[in-house]
Amino acid sequence: MKQTPRENRPRNSYYDGPVSDHFDGTVFFNPEGETPLGLRDLMRWQFGGGRARWPKRAESPFAPVRPDERVGGDGLRVTMIGHASLLIQVAGLNILTDPVWSQRASPFSFAGPRRVAAPGVRFDDLPPIDIVIVTHNHYDHLDLATLSRLQARHAPRIVTPLGNDTIIRRVIPGARFSTMDWGDRLSLDGGIAIDCEPCHHWSARGTRDRRMALWAAFVVSTPAGKIYHVGDTGFHGGANYRAAKEKHGGFRLANLPVGAYEPRWFMKAQHQNPEEAVEGMLLCGADFAIGHHWGTFQLTDEAIGDPLAALHAALDRRGMARWRFRPMHSGEVFDVPA
DSSP: OOOOOGGGSOOOSSOOOOOBTTBOSSOBOOTTOOOOOOHHHHHHHHTSOOOOOOOSOOOOSSOOOOOOSOOOTTOEEEEEEETTEEEEEETTEEEEESOOOSSBSSSOSSSSOBOOSOOSSOGGGOOOOOEEEOOOOSTTTOOHHHHHHHHHHTOOEEEEETTHHHHHHTTOTTOEEEEEOTTOEEEETTTEEEEEEOOBOOOOSSSSOTTOSOOOEEEEEETTEEEEEOSSOBOGGGHHHHHHHHHHOOEEEEEEEOOOOOSHHHHTTTOOOHHHHHHHHHHHTEEEEEEESOSSSOOSSSOTTHHHHHHHHHHHHTTOOGGGEEEOOTTOEEEOOO
């Protein structure tokens, strides 16, 4: 994979650490993978046409819910907030992933992708939040306004890959962090552990900080089973799914992105499509899967309902029951079978 000479790059203001198999001293990269396409290709996509029109507002078939305060025993409950924001309740622990309650996934309040589906849980109806997992720093995953509200109300532990803590600390200096590299493990009380694992993606908050903070998937191991959470990823030949299966032995649940994948020539390296998500579910050995990253913010060209139709078609081609892989709507609740 071609790397930009270090002397031609901006200084990394997020992270300063040793060189590794995915960090060259300045930027992070996907081993044996692909780098994101550049400005010329971005302009080719943006002005090339083919973008479907989304509605200004999309009503979920599910009304906003008020979750129970805790779920214990063998229970594993997931409530869809919207996009990649999920409330995971397991082993008495409440976990939020990539929480975004803002109206735009953007650095601006007046421009950028606008929310078309209301959050599936009103912010004031959240139960006590123990852990927030932030998978990477793109604006549809790392929302500083929401993290500030969560800090004021719940003061959760924020679990995030290298460098992202720097971005958050600048706005929330009092936040508690567990900052992780690929391969790290965080052990918690009650037989719970969180592992930081590779995914094939990238990061940026602006034009001069590409790949200066790490991106990651996470495995949450609990007495009620293992959960594999992937915020964003390209399929990358299934390599990371195979590695997760080999290391963790399979999962009760995998949370996998199924949207923001068109046009394929531009998005393939960073966003898997529903067909690849189904293959990923099988490769990682998940009993059940949740499809997220669709139906809330229009980031790419496909129509709002295309991921749902494509996922069902992919499952049908393989003869798999649709209830095993649920593309969840805002406000939908899934009590995962044991």
